[in-house]
Amino acid sequence: MGTTGRLDCILESLEQANTLDGLQTASLSLRDHLRVEHIAYHWVDSAGDQYGCGTYSLAWQERYISQNYQRIDPVVIGCFQRFHPVDWKQLDWSSKAARAFQLEAIEHGIGNQGFSMPVRGPNGQFALFTANDSCDDNTWATFTERHRHELVLIAHYLNEKALEIEPGRTPEIAPALSPREVDAMTLLAIGYSRAQVAEQLSISEHTxxxxxxxxxxxLGALNTTHAVARALSRGLIVV
Amino acid sequence: MGTTGRLDCILESLEQANTLDGLQTASLSLRDHLRVEHIAYHWVDSAGDQYGCGTYSLAWQERYISQNYQRIDPVVIGCFQRFHPVDWKQLDWSSKAARAFQLEAIEHGIGNQGFSMPVRGPNGQFALFTANDSCDDNTWATFTERHRHELVLIAHYLNEKALEIEPGRTPEIAPALSPREVDAMTLLAIGYSRAQVAEQLSISEHTxxxxxxxxxxxLGALNTTHAVARALSRGLIVV
DNA sequence: TTTCCACTCCCCAAAAATAGCGAGGCGTCA
DNA sequence: TGACGCCTCGCTATTTTTGGGGAGTGGAAA
Incomplete structure (x- = not known):
């Protein structure tokens, strides 16, 4: 298996990448380095918008997107609820939809073993990094144990790069709010009504x-809810 | 500076830890390993609730919490908007409150150089891992460059441990919203009024x-604004 | 010094959101 | 088959929020 030294080289070449193609090339190096059949980086946008790179077949990628499989994919669902990387075997494949999905994936050349790492960025950004292979459970367990650190790092740097390449998805620069405005937005965001906020801040409701x-x-918002949503997603308030 | 081997040992002992005290002990090892004055893990929770471990003085920690400094701390605010680790020098210290905060921090023994790494877990969980020291800019730049990978890993494993130790602290497991509910929350979050949302979804306002x-x-929310805020901060919708 | 901004308070009328009931059809899963 | 969740529609009444005005203080910056 590869050495840490080689990983550093790959991460460095990843740093040079500044397009999706660059990421794609880095994916191939990563696959060779890890010696697995597939690796995949998958940015999951809840609006169903998707984005990613990796070594899965194009047919599968298109199928996945067109069918909105991220809604039923146990890997996505499972990772979304977790912080640590997960072996696919630990996921919930019990539903009918999930099993059908798995069969279809295998038909498209996806291996039976997988190890996926969730990554999260600002504004609820969410992505997965997956290593995938066909082998028996013991071999796979050895692999995941040995490469755990590496997989965490790779996931981090891939996502960092993806965020950099797709700046349109990152927030606009935030126009600072005054302290009182921050207070107001924060209290509204935690469910206080106007009357309660006013009381909490010891000011009149008019103020x-x-x-x-x-x-x-x-914030360029159309109403209070919008303003709170923008303040939240721009990190101006923390709830 | 320490070797990767030693870091592995520390991470392993971190894995054994299963209390806050264990994390605290690991913090000390990490500080020695990195050879910095301070390290800190800081879980920034909704509602100003906080939690963490590290080598900052107790007086400062108490002061920080009692003053709700996470609201103005440029490190928290800055990291909240970013994915990659940041040097404190890159943050926005221009506001008066921020400068006063910085002065007070230094009086409490915090070094002038810092490097912080944001970490995010499920349900909008958010934490910071910070390395802190007093030294000149060049020394610090060398340090951060050499230890970048390590800091990313440490942040990851510390947070993994923290999530494991304090499962109660994670907001209730995200009760997945139905597709229509997601639609509704999303459109409300981008400023639509109820009437507009209904029209957009081609359903009656009653529905x-x-x-x-x-x-x-x-979502256990008290009103619409609260619900949208929760959906956002738990990553159930993205705006 | 003047100008700006943050902070505080007030009135009124219209629009929007909430609370409380009700109903039926469709699909999935045990 | 029955339970359950999701989607759809209806009514009435009350409470809350919003939008439009105006007015004064104090501090900080230009």
Missing amino acids: LRVYIESARFK | LRVYIESARFK
Whole structure:
């Protein structure tokens, strides 16, 4: 199996990449380095928008996207609820849809063993990095144990690169809110009504409204809910 | 500086830890390994609830929590908007509050150089791992460059451990929203009024209301704004 | 010094959201 | 088959939020 030294080289070449093609090339190196059949980086957007690179067949990728399989894919669902990398065997394949999905995947050349690592970025960004192969359970267990650190690192750097390449998906620069506006947005975000927020801040409800309005204006929001959503997704408030 | 071998040992002992004290002990080893003045793991929780471990003085930790400094701490705010680790020098210290905060931190023994790594878990969980020291810019740049991989790994494993130790702290397991509920929450989050959402989804406003209510119920939210905020911060919708 | 911004307070009328009921059809899973 | 969840539609009434005005303080920056 590859050495840490070689991984460093690959990560370095990954740093040079600045297009999706670059990521694709890096994927191939990574696969060779890890000596597995497939690796895949898969950016999952809840709007169903997707994006990724890896060594899965194009036919499978297209099929996956066109069928919106991320909705039923146990790998996606399972990783979404976890922080640590997971072996596919630990996932829930019990539903009918999941088993049908798995069969179809295998028909498209996906191996029976998989190990996937969830990665999360700002604004709820979510992606997976997967290593995939066909082998028996023991071989796979040895592989995952030995490469755990590497897989974590690879997932991190791939996602870092993906975020860099797709800046359209990252947030606009945030227009700072005043302290009172932050207070107001924060309390609204945790469910307080206007009256409660005003009481909490010891100001009149009329005053509070001015803050909400000015925050709404600064955030270019159409209403309070929108303003809170923008403040949240731009990291101006933390709930 | 330490070798990768030693880091592996520390990470292994980290794996054994199963209490906050264990994390605290691991922090000390990590500090020695990295040869910095301070390291800190800081779980930034909703509602200002906090949690962490590290080598900062108790006085500072208490002060930080009692003053809710995570609201103005440029490290928290900056990391919250980013994926990659950041040097404190790259952050925005321009506001008055931020500068006052920095001065106070230094008085409490925090070094002038810092390097922080954001980590995110399921349900919008968010934490920081920081290495901190007092030295000149060049020394620090060399340090951060050499230890980048290590810091990423440490942050990952510390957070994995923290999630394991404090499972109660993770917000309730995300009660998946139905597709229509997701639609409703998403459109509300981008500023549509109820009438507009209903029109967009081609359903009656009455029906829409059922979705909003059931989403609110599932999310344990007190009102629509709260529900949207929760859906956002748990990564159930993306705006 | 003047200008700007953050903070505070007030009124009123219209629009929107909420709470409480009700109903039926469709699909999946045990 | 029956339970359950999802999607769809209806009513009434109350509470809350919003949008449009205006007005004064104090501090910081230009």
